[in-house]
Amino acid sequence: MEISRLLIVVAIYLVFRYFVRSRSSDSSATMSHGKVIQVDNPVIFKALVSSGPVVVDFFATWCGPCKAVAPVIGKFSETYTGVKFLQVDVDKARSIAQEHQIRAMPTFVLYKDGKLLDKRVVGGNMKELEEGIKSISA
Template identity: 80%
Template structure:
């Protein structure tokens, strides 16, 4: 499922560690979600373009605790982190232009 430099995480401890510093994009997806599959290659390309940003994929069925904690209700949902803090701005659905804007915002 993962493309480019996208890391799939199914452990809450590892999730915390990987989102604790720097710019991070978390892609909350589900294996049964069509739009998630559709945007996966684009997310992979973004992970190659923005190599200074960590890209993580979380299967909401495998990591329910984290999905619930971050109030993820639709797939895909992209939650952006900067230095351990989830940003208010998140992208719900497949708007890759909006996601790219968000990525630019957490890099500075």
């Protein structure tokens, strides 16, 4: 598939997700803040992490620490505009979570130019996560 077609598919998917989320009256099902993109499709996920710096937040809606750090992640997404911030609900996108061997929530994995970095932040250590964000955005 050509990259332009892939980008068009991603754009259509994001618009569709925006409309679905804006029509949803259940705000407890989503934990996104700021410019964070929720992803539940493995193909879209691979397209979004394929270039540039990316932070992926693996979370669960029932996870207390995930709810606590969500506003901070939203703030980071607005502060570090050159970095893509993605959220993956481990219950809705099990294949993505299994591929990344997610065992605890929240877990943050970092990508740079399509490559998964060894560095991951498990838990709510926002200072460590911000250091990782700074390193991939430099």
